Amino acid sequence: xxxxxxxxxxxxxxxxxxxxxxxxxxxxxxxxxxxxxxxxxxxxxxxxxxxxxxxxxxxxxxxxxxxxxxxxxxxxxxxxxxxxxxxxxxxxxxxxxxxxxxxxxxxxxxxxxxxxxxxxxxxxxxxxxxxxxxxxxxxxxxxxxx
Numbered sequence: 001x002x003x004x005x006x007x008x009x010x011x012x013x014x015x016x017x018x019x020x021x022x023x024x025x026x027x028x029x030x031x032x033x034x035x036x037x038x039x040x041x042x043x044x045x046x047x048x049x050x051x052x053x054x055x056x057x058x059x060x061x062x063x064x065x066x067x068x069x070x071x072x073x074x075x076x077x078x079x080x081x082x083x084x085x086x087x088x089x090x091x092x093x094x095x096x097x098x099x100x101x102x103x104x105x106x107x108x109x110x111x112x113x114x115x116x117x118x119x120x121x122x123x124x125x126x127x128x129x130x131x132x133x134x135x136x137x138x139x140x141x142x143x144x145x146x
Contacts, residue, residue, distance in 0.1 A: 001109060001114075002111050002114065002115070003082070004082075004084065004085070004114055004115060004118030005115065005118060005119070005122075006118050006119060006121065006122035007077075007082035007083050007084065007118060008081055008082055009122060010082075010083040010118070010121050010122055010125060011076070011077075011081045011082050011083045012081070013125040013129070014056075014074075014076075014083060014125065016135040016136075017030065017038075017040055017135045018040065018042075018054060018076060019135070020135040020136075021040045021041065021054070026041060026042040026044065027039075027040075027042070028040055028041075030133045030134070030135070031133075032131050032132040032133045032134075033132070035058075035131050035132075035133075036058040036059060036060060036069070037059070038056070038057075038058060038128060038133050039055075039056075039058070039059060040054060040055065040056050040057075041054060041055045043055055046075075047075040047084070047086065047100075048100070048107060049077075051075040051076055051077050051078075052075070052076050052078075053073055053074070053075050053076075053086065054073070054074055054076060055071060055072070055073055055074075056071070056072050056074065056121075056124075057069075057070065057071035057072070058070065058071075059071075060092070062091075062092070067091040067092055068089045068090060068091045069091065069092055070088060070089060070090045070124075071087075071088075071089040071090075071091075072085060072086075072087065072088050072089075072117065072121060072124075073085075073086040073087040074086060074121070083118075083121065084099075084114075085099060085114060085117035085118055085120075085121055086098070086099055086100060087099065088117050088120070097113055099113050099114045099117060
């Protein structure tokens with residue numbers, strides 16, 4: 001398998017968020033005024049290589065239903081400090097993409113989709129930072145109330 005270009009950078013950007021999620025028992029909403037919540041969840045299973053899998057998502061609402069906009073599953077390789085994108089979903093577009101599949105009993109993957117999702121995640125994480133999402137946001141809110 002190829003090493004995605006941004007896998008280490010994505011890991012460094014996400015690590016504090018993932019630590020906050022794990023400290024919050026596996027699920028956390030991060031807020032930043034004027035934006036959809038950022039929802040990160042430890043999905044409580046590991047991929048085929050034994051790496052824990054997380055979901056990162058924004059959700060909108062349509063006709064009373066929550067809609068992923070988008071939702072990505074990622075595997076987290078803490079040993080090498082890398083993020084491996086696994087899936088991408090956008091409910092508004094009716095889109096679901098999967099990097100890894102099993103065909104005829106063999107695990108196969110799409111190198112081009114892996115590269116695309118790696119780049120998408122890198123850009124998304126830059127947007128998340130620019131929009132003011134931080135893993136410590138609740139701490140700042142609590143301090144402001146004191």
